[in-house]
Amino acid sequence: MSVETHQGQLGQAFTSPDPVIQQAANTANQYTEMFKAGQLTKDEYMQAMADLNNTARIQQSMNDMANLEMLNTAINGLINLASLAG
Amino acid sequence: MKKLLLLSLMMLSSCTLVDAYLMTHYDPNEYATITGIRALAQMAKEQCDDPVASRANAIKLEQDTQFFVLFSEHVPRNDDVVSASKDLHVIAQGLSDQYIKTGKVSVGFCKIKFASIESNADKMQTVIGKRPR
Numbered sequence: 001m002s003v004e005t006h007q008g009q010l011g012q013a014f015t016s017p018d019p020v021i022q023q024a025a026n027t028a029n030q031y032t033e034m035f036k037a038g039q040l041t042k043d044e045y046m047q048a049m050a051d052l053n054n055t056a057r058i059q060q061s062m063n064d065m066a067n068l069e070m071l072n073t074a075i076n077g078l079i080n081l082a083s084l085a086g
Numbered sequence: 087m088k089k090l091l092l093l094s095l096m097m098l099s100s101c102t103l104v105d106a107y108l109m110t111h112y113d114p115n116e117y118a119t120i121t122g123i124r125a126l127a128q129m130a131k132e133q134c135d136d137p138v139a140s141r142a143n144a145i146k147l148e149q150d151t152q153f154f155v156l157f158s159e160h161v162p163r164n165d166d167v168v169s170a171s172k173d174l175h176v177i178a179q180g181l182s183d184q185y186i187k188t189g190k191v192s193v194g195f196c197k198i199k200f201a202s203i204e205s206n207a208d209k210m211q212t213v214i215g216k217r218p219r
Contacts, residue, residue: 075106
């Protein structure tokens, strides 16, 4: 498998409906181009690519928490309305 | 209205409901800590041309993100922030280790790492800032 083959797979991810996947694919492609241009060492490139997984996990955790916050607001709002209704 | 409330609650799984209702409230110390990490990363990104300053910034960010992990991990009902803070620390530690082990880091890698810490801290700050009061 060549670099170009994997970059082609990244190209498919650009069209993903999920903006997080689109962003990750775009960033991975940018890192690969920097590595090919000699702007990153092998170790740096490998670490930068591995960081994309850490970033994806952070995004997932924060999205989960944001959903809980919205739910918390809704629950408290409904409780307040119910208490007003008597 | 009570029927509407009951119906709404029944539509949600009980675990999610409990997690949401009892979720950890806003803590200004937590918010200040993640803001400090974001601010330092933002500033450090602009100093990547200076290896001495960048090394010091990388080591400071490793320490700050480790502090945030320790700050978060014993707060009840805080799994999402604990998980995210550990991942943020891994990103920061990678840059610090690179400076300590090799003594030389490319400008491109320096910018990538600080930008990654900054954008992830920004996302975390946004969500932490919206915790229920």
